[in-house]
Amino acid sequence: MNKQSNASIPQSSKTAAVSRVRQRTRLRLIAAAESVMARHGVEGATIQAITEEAELGIGTFYNHFESKEELAKAVFALRAEGLGKVLDFISGKYKDPAKAIGYIQRTYVERSLADPIWGWFLIRAEFALRQYDETFRDRARTDILRGIQAKRFTCSNCIETAITVTLSSLFAVTKQILEGRADKAAAMELNELLLRMYGLSAEEAAKLARSPLPDFDAMLKEAGPRP
Template identity: 75%
Template sequence: MIAAAESIMARRGVEGATIQEITEEAELGIGTFYNHFGSKEELAKAVFALRAEELGLILDFIGRTVEDPAQAIGYIQRTYIDRALADPIWGWFVIHAEFALRQNEETFRDRAKKDILKGIKAGRFSCATCIDTAITVTLSSLIAITRQVLEGRADRDAAIELNELLMRMYGLPAEEAASLARQPLPDFEAMRREADPLSKRTHEGKASKPKGRTGVLRR
């Protein structure tokens, strides 16, 4: 049901989706829905919480394993967008669900602040006097660029350009910001699974999503 809700809400938003559509997509009865969730909004929060936790583990892994905080935050930002583009259902879910955008900010704001503060303490960034504004600009920009690429109004290079601009905003020299933003993006999801055998077994043993109308979604 969570997979079905994500698919429907990605196309229609939380407000536009109906419980009947979701249960039909999941091939379940409406009664089954109320056995697990009290409302459509509660189900939407469950979708976000599950997927955000998966992404958060990868972003935390990057922060722990990449020594240079500037390089780490660049990888984190590009991975955030890359995951949304690789899985358009998730990308559109976050974009279309207005409440999810607020939850998205609440979920990732603390991570962003920790990463930027790490760069400030290491002498890599110089935005200590405006860190909260820098975080707001960062999170808003990541969502905006994701939407532009999913809508076909920008190509994937926009993620690199955004990364470069954000690095410059944090205080990195322009030439270094351009260089870091264009470094190849490692497969951190695979690296995390290899580093955590339990995570690897869980990933390999995951059941596939229920059948549904998936694929690249447009408004």
Template identity: 35%
Template sequence: MPDAPNPRASRRGALKAPVAPRETINRRHTRGARRKRETRARLLDAAFALVAEKGMDGVTINDITEAADVGFGSFYNHFESKEGLFAALVEWLFEEFANTLDGLASDLSDPAEVIAVSVRHTLMRAYREPVWGQLLIREGFSARALSRGLGQRLLRDSERGISERRFVVADPLMCLISAIGTILAGIAAELHFAASSKRTVRARKVLRSSEARFAERTAAIVLQAFGLKRVEAERIAQRPLPAGSDVKTG
């Protein structure tokens, strides 16, 4: 007589799932992480494009998810709110640009020239991409902007110049704040000039300046804030930009 089946043993066997190889699990995790990064990047790209079109206050979460082709509910897998997305957008844009500046200035030994190149590129980027410039103005003195990205790079480069006695300043913090204020004011002026072609022509005649020349003059003012004499500051601000730059002087 055959043995009767053991129900308990059968249940144990049914509950025992096959173990996936470690390589398969790793591939699944890697694929899932990659998809999450790609979805997040699509949301950020869509948000930036919409802000450029409608302004920050005119964009909704639904607008962003529709443009990114992402489910509305999936938005909250990446960001807690629209404000959280905008904070991440600002950090992403400025950190990426700061890394670009680091690459361009990597072969420069003079801290003054490093800062001049960074200021010129920042002004020209704001001129070419007004929404980017508006975001920088909005965030320029925030704790996030000062502690990361462009603000952190400017602090690093100014401290290096002070430690090497290239810069002579009485109050490093106030000098840094003054430099940031000059950069933001320069961007605001560029955006104001760009608002009307006729106004731009008149303003350029008064300033006798092209966009690149205006960026050079702003960089020279920043260097003077760090203690350089006017003639030397202007000379450094007018040096040819490093190879790989797409900014043309004029």
């Protein structure tokens, strides 16, 4: 602030005023989009319907957003902020972080289910994810059931949810490594966390997950083709 010369103050006030008007128009478009999307869904909300709701011209829309998708992201961010406020409140309310995180997670799910716009964002995951789930779900069930039968795992009342956690986190962690957002050690860490979740002690989960990975290609070759 000290660096600013007196001469620049009027100009900067004017800029600030322009910026405030711009911000208000932007928020009007986002509010209109939320309202139209709540009535017609995100797909059904046209740019025309949104600008009519906001009582603004189509040109004004393109001064603020490049596409409907960009506006949808802004709606998503605003929704997330609203949900975030509730989650912050819960976080501040409970001293026990285990209790707080539980309430936070379940509130997150309940809110998502109650909000059609938020739900649209969640459902809009593309075919790879669904195809992937169909491909590996039965296999994961077999492996987890085997652990339960051998009394190594203790999650008999939540097998389907355990499968979902397993598959969605394997997908997400591999994706992060591929994108360079996590390093390869994340595969071991994930295995350790999932083994704890299945019911192994922290010590045993760490030991198993950190043991060296055998060379299965060589072993498979040696075993020869299946009969």
